[in-house]
Amino acid sequence: MEIFGVPLQAFLGQIILGLVNGAFYAVLSLGLAIIFGLLRIVNFAHGAFFMAGAFVAFILGRHLNLGYWSSLLTVPVVVGLFGVLFERLFLRRIYGLDPIYGLLLTFGLVLVIEGGFRVAFGSSGHPFPSPPELRGVWNLGFMVLPVYRAFVIGVAIVVCLATWFIIEKTQVGAYLRAATERPDLTRAFGINVPLLLTLTYGSGVGLAAFAGVLAAPIQHVYPSMGSDLVIVVFAIVVIGGLGSIMGSAITSLGLGVIEGLTKVYYSQASTTVVFLVMALVLLLRPAGLFGREET
Amino acid sequence: MLVLLKRSLILAVVAALLAVPLMPHFIYPVFAMKVMCFALFACAYNLLLGHTGIVSFGHAAFFGTAAYVTGYAMRELGLPPEISIAAGVIGSAGLGAAIGALAIRRQGIYLAMITLALAQLVYFVFLQAEFTGAEDGMQEIPRGVLFGLIDLRSDFNLFYVVMALTGAGLWLVYRIVNSPFGEVLRAIREHEPRARSLGYAIEKYKILAFALSAGLSGLAGSLKCIVFQLASLTDVHWHMSGEVILMTLLGGMPTVFGPAIGAILVSALHHYFDALGAWVTIVIGLIFILCVLVFRRGVAGQLHHMLQERRPTAPSAERRNLKEGQHAQV
Known part of the structure; x- marks a missing residue:
């Protein structure tokens, strides 16, 4: 069976892949939205905390033999506490200022965190094993679904x-x-x-780290894994707006699928399609899909 | 005391400017040229950030596009440098108008994210395009002969050409800032609704500011391409966009030529500490954080502020204190 000249198997496979990416977009844009909602700060470092989550899980696994499940629970707390510290020491000082300074401050943090991991671990990727319980695939008859990918989508929705x-x-x-x-x-x-501000920032950061641990077995763990992602998430946030939680989750999953489908039909554009959609939305509906303009 | 300080400052600036033409005799000319390119880039960027109040997070797109266009024109089409540079400038100004027209449909923080995303789009286009050599970059671009007269293969000749063009670019920035057009840009920065109610077509002004800033950034990118005979993904990467923001912030956002100081400092950091690898990134990140937290006026803005503060009668001093680090026009 084929859909527009593409075998069903490949078609569905890319949709699943798209949903997995969309799931990461969703969890990240959620954290961004919560932080922005309360702190009026666009957390550029969100991608860096995502990466830090993956790396901390990698380090804990290598040196303390901590298993995947324990990592999934402890890493968000560890990285979240770092976020709390950062909020208390630095972020707090610029609340009264133009929100753009928040973007710049967290951008500086990105350079520090990324540079730090690059100094310690080099630029190349480190493999991260998926948990034994979730290895293997489900054969659904019409397609083969890797268990771990299904798990990621499920967890993100939860x-x-x-x-x-x-x-x-x-x-x-x-x-x-x-x-x-x-x-x-x-x-x-x-x-x-x-206190609420601190906790909110900590939870948002923890959420990003959680997504990082989730992503570790799918991607290799490398220092710039977060920043490329966060720029896509920014585009999604522009499309969906930072105002609504469900809005940003749905936009994220939808764009993940669109990205997956682009991979099937015109793979050269798969890295740029989200940005093109953003440009289109800006032309047609400048305030975004769930537009409640906040600056 | 104040007069003395001011005079010594002016003297220092004049001395520094006089030293520029002699520089290739003292320091590595390629580095000196790189500094000039980035000084122009930062001052051009500041047309938007400091003078219009628009935060673009995607200026690497303009810098890099001009570098690629110039490189393509020279290496693949065999065009002379003057036409290749013009092509780079026109290309990036056009791109600036297009990206600007899209980005100004939103404001503030969203505008920053939009420019960042669109610049990433440009990055991926160059990553995948045939002629750019992807990760390797476009290498061994010939420098050519300017106007059929000046052989740019000599670093010395090229140095004076880069100096002249950078000077012309900076002069243009100064003219723009101190023109009636520049006044309107400042009006938009200070109070957009009021500027609009005075009858100014805000969108047109913003798009023109984008195009001018992008075109001048493009001039810097084209020159950089000829100096290094290389156009690479580094030029269009978001790190570059961040770096030009840092140069501007560090040098002094409220001033015209302050960003050039930031460009000198950041370029020197890269040049002299290159061996430290990723540590340089960490240090740049820390400087970024420090600038945002405690040094928002930047070097030139701080100097200017210190000179102004001693004269409380100056009519604008009061306003300057109200909205920190946003006013002076050096």
């Missing part, structure tokens, strides 16, 4: 839903939304907004 639930349905989420709308008033009600 993470997105959980984040949505926490923000929309819990007490902490209510504080968070209140502080996003009116930080001064929220503070007046006795809620510790500065």
Whole structure:
């Protein structure tokens, strides 16, 4: 069976691959959106924390023999704590300024983190084994699905839903939304907004590190693995807007699939298609798909 | 005291400028030329950042495109340098107008992300195009003979040509900033809705500012291509976009020629500490962080601020304190 001259097997395979990429975009854009919503800072270092997550898992596995599952739980905490430290020491100082300084400050952090890992581990990739429980493939009859990829997609969807639930349905989420709308008033009600900011940044960073651990078995672990990704995520954020969680998750998965399909039909454009879509959206709907303009 | 400080400053600047033509006798001329290219690049970039208040995170696209266009014209088409440079400048100015027209549909932080994404698009186009040599870059570009008279294969000849063109470019930047057009750009920076309500077609001004900044960045890129006989992916990579922001920030965003100081410092850092490899990236990152946290005026902006601060009667001093590091026009 063929779809527009492409075997069904290859077609579905690329859709799955696209969904996997989309899943990473979704988790990363989610973290960006939460951080931006509250801190008014576009965290350029999001990709660097993603990479740091993969590397810390790699280091823990190599030197402490820590297994994949323990890494998946501990690494986000470790990297998240680093994020907390960074927020307390540096980010905090520029809250009053134009948001662009946040972008520049975190850009400087990218150079430091990436340079650090490059000094320690070189520029080339290190292989990372996938957990034994998730090796192998499922034969669905019409296609072969690697178990780990299915796992990543599933986990990403769960993470997105959980984040949505926490923000929309819990007490902490209510504080968070209140502080996003009116930080001064929220503070007046006795809620510790500065602490909330720190925790938000820490969780966003932890989420990026979590995605990094998830990605490690799929990609090799190398210092620039995050920054190329984060630029694509920026384009997605421009398309979907930073305002809505579900919006950014759906945009991410959709663009992942579009990217996968481009690989099937015109592979030269697969690296650029997201940027082209962004340009098109800017032409047709300047405010973005879920447009609520925030600057 | 103040007068003394000011005079010694002016003296230092004049001395430095007079020293420029003598430089190839003292330091490696290729390095001196590289510094001039980046000085022009940073000052051109600052047309947008410092003077229009637009943060582009994609200026490597303009720098690199001009380098590739010039390299292609010289190596593949065998055109003389003057036409190749002009082609590079026109190409990057056109690209600047196109990217600018798209990017200004959003503002602030989104605009920065859009320019970054579009520059990445340009990067991938050059990565995949046939003529660019992908990862190896476009190598062994002939330098040629300018106007059929000046042989650029000699570093000395090339040095004075680069000096003249950089000087012309910087003069143009100065003219733009201090023209009525520049005033409108500053009006847009300070209060866009008010500038719009005064009847200025904001979009046209912004796109023109983009094109001018991109074209002058392109001049820097074309010159760099001829100096190194190389156009490579480094020129279009987002690291380059970040670096020009750092040069501008470090040198002094509120000034016209301050970014050139930043360019000298950052280029020197690369040149003299090249052996340290990735450590240079770390140091540049740290400087970036420091600049954003405590040194937002930059070197020239800080000097200017110190000179102004002692004269509280100056009419603009009060405003300058209100909105830190955004005003002076040196």
